[in-house]
Amino acid sequence: MSLTMRVLVALVAGLALGVGVSVADSAMLTTLAQWVEPLGTLFINAIRMTIIPLVVSSLIVGVTSAPDTRTIGRLGGRALVFMLVSLAIACSLGVLAAGPAFSMLSIDPAASAALRASASAGVKTAGTMPSFGQWLVDLVPANPIKSAADGAMLPLIIFSIAFGVALSHIETRRRASVVRFFEGILDASITLVRWVLTLAPMGVFALAVPLAARMGLSAAGALATYIAVVSVLTTVLIVLLYPVAVIGGRMKLRTFARAALPAQAMAFSGRSSLAALPAMITATRDTLALPPQIAGFLVPLLTATFRIGAGVGQTVPIVFIAHLYGISLGPAQLATIAVTAVIVSFSVPGIPGGTIIAMVPVLMAAGLPIEGAGIMLGVDTIPDMFRTTANVTGDLTAAVVLGRGENEVGA
Secondary structure (H helix, E strand, C coil): HHHHHHHHHHHHHHHHHHHHHHCCCHHHHHHHHHHHHHHHHHHHHHHHHHHHHHHHHHHHHHHHCCCHHHHHHHHHHHHHHHHHHHHHHHHHHHHHHHHHHHHHCCCCHHHHHHHHHHHHHHHHHHCHHHHHHHHCCCCCCHHHHHHHHHHCCHHHHHHHHHHHHCCCCCCCHHHHHHHHHHHHHHHHHHHHHHHHHCCCHHHHHHHHHHHHHHHHHHHHHHHHHHHHHHHHHHHHHHHHHHHHHHHHHCCCCCHHHHHHHHHHHHHHCCCCCCCCCCHHHHHHHHHCCCCCHHHHHHHHHHHHHHHHHHHHHEEEEEEHHHHHHHCCCHHHHHHHHHHHHHHHHHCCCHHHCCCHHHHHHHHHHHCCCHHHHHHHHCCCHHHHHHHHHHHHHHHHHHHHHHHHHHCCCCC
């Protein structure tokens, strides 16, 4: 049985047991649920343990290993601008649309209060969030080590990027040893994440039992609503990419749709952008007739770094978790979620469940309970299918738009 299937079975079993505890109102079953809950906390702590070394090393290695701007030239610079703007729009869509969508979901205030009481320490409410001015000042950490200890992810991310940029400007021989050090940390962190994810069935079961015990049957309805909302919003994002390709790439809609379909089918069924890479290269080279540098350089680069689906796939579940726990999101938290999600999307590990793991720093940056990430792992199969399809569509849209610019320069 695959890990995904084991996680789904564990989720269903945990929800069923939790609902049974809620309905039976038995002291013995309640005690059983209390015994199970620490296992979920252990699983969440194991995830938290991997996040800071994974994110810091990933960003530093990514910045220092990126081709020099003189090498990637005009195409790489334009690709970076396209990715940042597209991700900002996708994250804004997720943050702004998810709130009204989940407002129609009724959560018992007593259940939300019980969930908050069991959440990790350090969860913030809108009333304890700093002002916008203080939030802006805090983006530059006075002490990066303290930021790491406090779980202040956005300042730590900014420090990691700045450190990587500074590292890329020192003498090559001296830089190489430092980069190798962080590459070793990155490789070890990814291995550690894989080990933690093998425990996902146990962790998801242990998290689902107390969730359903406190919420009853409404837990299953809430998760079904989440799956529907994230799938619909990701589909909206995919649809919005078509006019961008048609107008920005001066291409017929029928031509782009026909070229994208094989890669989209591969992404939707296989849940892997890398598996769809050959189909994307073929589409850009043959069907779309784009310049050789698009298929040879840009499409592989986009596949490895550009995940527009994460813009919706990370922000929507975070807004859902806030709604589930009865936490109001203020403007500062919404801004933190959007900005952090844009940056973290570039460091999503290429492993099953990687997007959910990468969502944890965003939760930490916004001061939200990260226990929700464990539950999201259990229901990620369907959202991941839509998210990966959006990633592939975004890659091809970027290739078409940027390929048009290369054609104009060549002419």
